[in-house]
Amino acid sequence: MKAGRKFGKSQAKQQFPRLSEPLSTSNSSTPTAKPTALSVTQLNNQVKQTLEGQFRNIWVAGEITDIARPHSGHVYLTLKDQKSQVRGVIWRSAAERLRFDLQDGQSVLCQGDVDVYGARGTYQLVIRRVELRGVGDLQHALRQLQQKLQAEGLFDPARKRPLPRFPRRIGLVTSPTSAAVHDFLEVAQRRWPDLNVLIIPTKVQGAEAAGEIVAGIDAAHRIDPPLDVLVVARGGGSVEDLWCFNDERVVRAIAASKIPLVSAIGHEIDVTLSDLASDRRALTPSEAGELVVRSRADLSAELTKLADDLRVRIFQKHANQQAQLEQLSRRPAFTRPFDRITQQALWFDEAEMRFNRGIQQVVTKMRQQLASAAELLDAVGPLKVLARGYSVTQTADSGKLVQSIDQLEVGQSIQTVLADGKVRSTVDAIVGSDDRP
Template sequence: MNTPNSNPAAAKPTALSVTQLNDQVKQTLEGRFRNIWVAGEITDIARPHSGHIYLTLKDKQSQVRGVIWRSAAERLRFDLQDGQSVLCQGDVDVYGARGTYQLVIRRVELRGVGDLQFALRQLQQKLQAEGLFDPARKRPLPRFPRRIGLVTSPTSAAVHDFLEVAQRRWPDLNVLIIPTKVQGTEAAAEIVAGIDAAHRIQPALDVLVVARGGGSLEDLWCFNDERVVRAIAASQIPLVSAIGHEIDVTLSDLASDRRALTPSEAGELVVRSRDDLAKELAKLADDLRLRIFQKHATVQSQLEQLSRRPVFTRPFDRIAQQSQWFDEAELRFNRGIQQVVAKMRQQLASTAELLDAVGPLKVLARGYSVTQTADAGKLVQSVEQLQVGQSIQTVLADGIVHSTVDTLTENRDNAKG
């Protein structure tokens, strides 16, 4: 006889709800896959206004969704892009509402190149395109700065190294230290503020030095901060960067007017050696004396040559020659005047003779006479001008005859037709 409990058909399986299933999967996956690293290629990046970043990690066979919450996204050192091969650290998270899981990413590193190096390369390309590193915009340093600003940590070795060199080269130099942090998350903002403060110092600074000692890429990262690089490029004071050691090159170095390999070299670049200057001035003085001596010798030789010229050895010869020349010129002038006057007199005599020959007196002397009216003295040229009884006068060569017209006889041959 079969009992109810022994009947297989009567047994009911225990069923899980969908929510229960998802909860158990969530507990299993989230408990099992925590703080894991996943390698893959980024694709399908989405950046909503919330500040979160959504993406997909894939390899050749599979893919998984990932999310970077805003708090973690703000700490990324470089921009995520499709196609990047990355290592992502995070936890598996199950989204029960859809029965899906995703990787909650807290940290991203580039595979093959560090994230800091990649971020540095990205920012360098951006600022290079803007012209911040253009050599044409770099300014020369003043030859004799009186006031120098040093932006750095006041307790760093950089201060000691710079001041040691600067004081040795020019003991009375005025160096103002503008204290800032040079490492850590707050350093970039303080360096920018220090550069800004340097521009408000009065009397104005002649040159500005931004310095720190060596360190790792992480230690020097504040000098690759975009805010610091832009502040250095915008500085109105000629600026020298002295960051790290010879092998360390930051974006601040590229944006500065001059790069010093070390803080000590910055002291040598900015501050001229007083001893070297004294030697230079002594050399210039020697060169000046030599040139003066050479010039004096040249002028003395020229004077000696000039002194041997006849104008100096026999100065009155020239005066005598000029006097003789003037005498000869005067004689030539007088002869010329005499010749001209004689010729003019001859021409005048000839003209007078010609005028005398054709003059009225000569004509009268040859037997001719001139008749005029007695009242007006008008020349009588025709009988039509006279009347019977009119008084006339006749001019002869030796006198005048007064008469009265008795009759008028017209010459028929000359009568008008």
């Protein structure tokens, strides 16, 4: 790998002549020699000639960040290491020959020339060739942290909570002088003028930013009355500017927030680990205002529409009920209400007559059966037997039927029942069947 050459002090003196003497501020009349001065343009031109002449066809190793691809087809980027950075450009003709897509975080070797823009006194690396070395150290560490936190479930969609529909108190964790504050408040106040927004000031860039953001989130949970929703916001910036929102402490604080939290960090293309851990990600602070704060005008229009829909439904319901009522009123039960009663009366009359006929038939049949039974009973009854010359003997005292001579004694009183009366007599003798001649 080729490296750029350094130039020494003697060479610097040749390229950049010094003023021979300092400017005099004395009021003395003694004439002094005027120094030889370079104009800014002369200085920049000499720097341009020196740098462009010394740093040609060099190789520079670094990590890509802040890629921009305008419609011109050129590619603008920044090469950085852990301490420094330099701007670079790949003209369209060279960009079309690249064998892979350039992405933020790639570690690359770039071959090209140093180019000085004299009008501004700035320089950049004009890149003609790019070779991929692998993922940069920062991106590698970021991916490792992302995998670790994802395994712990900090990015799980199931743990994300819905935002309140009508928040009254909103906390905004950001730099109070940032554009994010202006963008968020402008949208929030326009959508709901009476909203209470509490700004929790923190740094959002630099080495101390992560600790302040964590402290700001913690302070938001101690505010009384409590906040309905919390927004962590920052405007756009480079990957380095937004790096504090990839800090593990910040990500864990966002994931542990008891208050529904919206992240609004950077622009649409910027995605940090804080975005993944938040309950809702907004592409910009302005969109955060739209997500968190409902539009009063939209709500009023929605309520008006609901009221209109309700009136239409009530009218339709009334019309349907009226039609059903008219349909019911045309039924025979309402047009001829006594028809049913008359039919039921006729049915009861017929049922009564059928019942009476049935009862009469039963009674007649039973009378016939009873008469037949009486005739049969009379035919076999004791009176008929007596009428044929038979008699019945009973004891005189108890009227017990005498069926055997063993029931009688000599001198006992008995009575004989004949067909036309009774005869009382006394037993003179008892003659058994064995005693008959």
